[in-house]
Amino acid sequence: MHIQFSCVGGMANLDLNVVIDTDELPQAKRDQLQHLMETADLSNLSLGRMIEAKAKATGADAFSYKLDILEETEKQSxxxxxxxxxxxxxxxxxxxxxxxxxxxxxx
Structure with a gap:
């Protein structure tokens, strides 16, 4: 699985963009990530709760996140x-x- 993750904002104006290949992660990190993804239950988020890409974080220390998950031929954003x-x-x-x-x- 490939995860493209973006995190911007915060007091330090963080701008992180990274692609993570879960096959390259150590087993413990891969297991933790899998557990967190299952707990987050992203696949069952209703379309009504999906936030448009234009959404902005509020507050001086808030972050905005973009998450693209590619598994074989299926992509979720x-x-x-x-x-x-x-x-x-x-x-x-x-x-x-x-x-x-x-x-x-x-x-």
Whole structure:
């Protein structure tokens, strides 16, 4: 699975863009990511709750997220902000943001 993750905003005006190949992650990180994705239940988000890509985070320290998940031939896209992400999705976004920072620091 490939995950394209984008996180922008916050007090430091963070601008993270990373593509994560889950097959290249260590097993423990892959398992944690899979668990968080199952808990977030992204595949069952109703279209009415999907947020348009134009959504902006509010507040000086809020983030906007874009998440594209590609599994074989199926692609799912999601856009959230700190204020629109449900409590089930937030742990996944936090994990992906920290993983993206880790990837960027290793480059």
């Amino acid at each position: 999601f856009t959230f902000t700190d204020t629109t992400a449900s409590g089930k999705v937030r742990p996944l976004l936090d994990y992906l943001r920290n993983l993206a920072i880790e990837v960027k620091l290793a480059e």
